Amino acid sequence: MGDCFDCGHCLAICxxxxxxxxVFKDQSNPVEDYDPCEIPxxxxDFLQFLKQRRSIRWFKKKKIDKKTFGKLFEAAYYSPSAQNAQDVEFVVLDEKLDDFMHLVYDIISAExxxxxxxxxxxEYLRGKCDNKKHPLLWEGHQMILSFSKSQANALIANTRLELLAYTMGLGGFYSLFTLKADEINHDKLMEFFPEIxxxxxxxxxxxxxxxxVRYRRTVPHKKIDVYFK
Incomplete structure (x- = not known):
């Protein structure tokens, strides 16, 4: 059928x-059966898990290996996307993280x-900052970037990856100033990623x-306004 976009719902419910x-016959990930009446x-428990989720900026020197990253990206693999686009691509920055952050500064210094x-x-990059912690990375040594034509697709996929990370003893935070590089000069930023x-x-x-560090209690949040119409 010409209007089919391979969402797989017919397969899942048959x-x-x-x-x-x-389109997926050569994929290594098999189709799995499960009990539709059983939520794992x-x-x-899930709400409590969300309550305990915290942004982490203080890290050990130990780095995440490729096998662990592979497990994290399984969560993104099962992420929904509009029209089943499945167009989210990821970059793990490790050895080239410093080079990338210098590029980010070159771009966002305009603001x-x-x-x-x-x-x-x-000032930190020039060695003139009193703060010994990296102003954008803090104690971080690795970063995951997500790319997509849809902001929603990218954020949903990374959020699923992030939540799985917390179950695996990992943590992290979103660097909003890093994202400014794309907002200010997308073309210059993408020169760093010719494969994307x-x-x-x-x-x-x-x-x-x-x-x-380990957090021991939740933190209050502002009230959420919800309207029913």
Missing amino acids: PTESISLN VNSE EDKFFRIKQFG DSDKHMYSAFVIGYPR
Whole structure:
């Protein structure tokens, strides 16, 4: 059918397993059966998990290996996307993280007069900052970038990856100033990533690692306004 975009819902719901999708026949990930009446996590446990989620900026020196990253990206693999686009691509920055951050500063320095944090970032790179911690990375040594034509697709995929990370003893935080590089000069930013479709934008920059601190209690949040109409 010309209007089919291979969402797989027909395959997932077929009671006789009579449907398959040719576009995915060479994929290594098999289709898995499960009990539709059984949810592996109850609502209270999951809500408590969300309550305990915290942004982590203080990390151990231990780095995440490729096998662990592979497990994290399984969460993104199962992430939904509009029209089943599955167009999210990721970059793990490790050895080239410093080079990337210098590029980021070259771009976002255009707004140095607007934001103290960007000015501090420049002073840090020039060795003139009193703060010994990296103003954008803090103690982070690795970063995951997500690219997509859809901001929603990228953020949903990275959020799923992030939540799985917390179950694996990892943690991290979103670097919003890093994202400014894409907003200010997308073309210059994408020169660093020739393997990524330049029509895609960097919508998530997640600094990740092994937490050096443990939080013991939740933090209050502002009330959420909800309207029913």
